[in-house]
Amino acid sequence: MLTKRIIPCLDVRNRKVTKGVRFQGNVDLGDPIEMAVAYSEGGCDELVFYDITASAERRPIDIGMVREVAKVVHIPFAVGGGIETLDDMYRVLLAGAEKVSVNSLAVKNPGIIAEGARAFGSQCIVLGMDPVSVADRSRFPSGYEVTIRGFRERTGMDALEWAKRAEDLGVGEIVVNSVDADGTRAGFELTLTSLISTNVHIPVVASGGAGVPQHLVDVFTKGHADAAIVASMTHTGEYTIAAIKAELDAAGIPIRKKW
Amino acid sequence: MIAIVDYRAGNLTSVLLALEHLGVPSEITSDPAKILAAERVVFPGDGAAGESMRNLRELGLIETLRAVVERGTPFFGICIGMQILFDFSEENDGVACLGFVPGRVTRFQPAERAVKIPQMGWNAVRFRQSHPLFAGIEDESEFYFIHSYYPVPADPAHCYGETEYAGVCFASAVGKGNLFATQFHPERSGRIGLRMLRNFTEWDGRC
Numbered sequence: 180m181l182t183k184r185i186i187p188c189l190d191v192r193n194r195k196v197t198k199g200v201r202f203q204g205n206v207d208l209g210d211p212i213e214m215a216v217a218y219s220e221g222g223c224d225e226l227v228f229y230d231i232t233a234s235a236e237r238r239p240i241d242i243g244m245v246r247e248v249a250k251v252v253h254i255p256f257a258v259g260g261g262i263e264t265l266d267d268m269y270r271v272l273l274a275g276a277e278k279v280s281v282n283s284l285a286v287k288n289p290g291i292i293a294e295g296a297r298a299f300g301s302q303c304i305v306l307g308m309d310p311v312s313v314a315d316r317s318r319f320p321s322g323y324e325v326t327i328r329g330f331r332e333r334t335g336m337d338a339l340e341w342a343k344r345a346e347d348l349g350v351g352e353i354v355v356n357s358v359d360a361d362g363t364r365a366g367f368e369l370t371l372t373s374l375i376s377t378n379v380h381i382p383v384v385a386s387g388g389a390g391v392p393q394h395l396v397d398v399f400t401k402g403h404a405d406a407a408i409v410a411s412m413t414h415t416g417e418y419t420i421a422a423i424k425a426e427l428d429a430a431g432i433p434i435r436k437k438w
Numbered sequence: 439m440i441a442i443v444d445y446r447a448g449n450l451t452s453v454l455l456a457l458e459h460l461g462v463p464s465e466i467t468s469d470p471a472k473i474l475a476a477e478r479v480v481f482p483g484d485g486a487a488g489e490s491m492r493n494l495r496e497l498g499l500i501e502t503l504r505a506v507v508e509r510g511t512p513f514f515g516i517c518i519g520m521q522i523l524f525d526f527s528e529e530n531d532g533v534a535c536l537g538f539v540p541g542r543v544t545r546f547q548p549a550e551r552a553v554k555i556p557q558m559g560w561n562a563v564r565f566r567q568s569h570p571l572f573a574g575i576e577d578e579s580e581f582y583f584i585h586s587y588y589p590v591p592a593d594p595a596h597c598y599g600e601t602e603y604a605g606v607c608f609a610s611a612v613g614k615g616n617l618f619a620t621q622f623h624p625e626r627s628g629r630i631g632l633r634m635l636r637n638f639t640e641w642d643g644r645c
Contacts, residue, residue, distance in 0.1 A: 436580070437579050
């Protein structure tokens with residue numbers, strides 16, 4: 180049986196892992212390479228790195244770091260942030276990443292998804308989206324609007340429509356990061372996650388809000404997620420991946436048990 | 439020296455880095471002479487069957503691979519590099535493949551809409567027969583998969599491991615003499631995947 184994936188997300192700034200609440204007030208937590216190795220040995224199923232200041236500072240992604248991670252981590256990992264062109268995708272994948280994640284870029288230039296999928300395969304192209312809940316259902320039928328550039332900019336796009344369009348364009352997976360839940364540790368946005376996951380045919384990764392293991396149980400059952408991202412709850416050492424997996428296992432959710 | 443066959447089929451870096459981690463000399467190459475001279479051959483790849491076969495033809499590698507397999511060189515196919523070892527793939531409206539292992543490759547047809555295609559993630563491999571490449575690996579260990587098609591060997595004797603997804607139980611590890619192949623990616627399957635690759639680097643091609 181295919182297992183549900185737990186994916187620690189490492190937001191990297193100046194080669195340090197940081198974490199904030201709703202994209203604000205970031206504090207440094209550690210070295211990305213050391214944390215990646217510890218997570219991989221601790222039983223995480225995949226990793227994602229966001230070079231979070233890249234798109235705001237308009238500089239290219241840190242390829243040297245991608246290579247260093249690939250040398251020591253032999254599980255899949257995705258890299259996002261600062262990817263502007265097909266050539267950027269190629270360099271990240273060639274450095275050893277399994278997947279590239281595009282977010283703001285895909286909103287501005289949806290064609291890049293199709294080009295990337297054609298050039299490297301759909302399985303390499305991840306769409307990251309940062310939806311925020313909105314009241315205006317006439318403009319946003321799903322009740323969620325897509326934001327970009329770390330919630331700094333609204334797009335006027337409906338989140339579900341964007342997810343379906345991205346699937347048609349050829350993305351292999353969608354990471355749904357709730358702006359409302361990000362960093363709050365109050366639980367995933369289950370309505371949003373379920374809405375996207377049950378309306379596309381590709382895997383959906385829930386992101387934003389994980390605080391206790393029960394939140395992951397909820398997002399895999401009520402939220403219908405295929406994978407879930409954790410950050411604060413494990414970065415701080417409060418929970419280990421093994422402890423989260425033990426609770427998921429007890430709840431009857433299939434997880435990878437041997438690593 | 440291990441030759442990692444480059445036929446423009448996706449990202450070969452993770453295979454190279456996994457072998458590097460094991461301390462085994464290896465080289466990514468499309469050169470038939472180097473592939474023929476290699477002690478072992480890894481035939482990896484992501485992508486579609488049609489394009490993969492076209493690339494092999496253009497690079498003049500089909501006969502090279504056949505010669506390598508026939509002379510008994512330990513050979514490891516991964517993902518699309520497993521699928522195109524069979525006679526035929528249904529992908530791209532049907533593609534004649536290498537025919538090193540009798541059988542065909544077909545697409546997942548889930549009855550339930552909720553089943554996602556591709557299968558992406560970690561799934562268990564149940565061993566059907568023992569094999570030198572399974573040494574030190576527990577039965578039902580999980581490996582990393584990413585695929586929409588799966589192989590159906592004509593002869594069950596070629597199935598060494600099986601995996602369940604989308605309502606089918608398919609051959610996720612196949613073997614025939616000096617040839618071994620997996621639908622999953624050992625190079626991305628952590629410590630257990632590395633163990634399988636290490637077993638391959640020590641394998642004499644007999645089982």
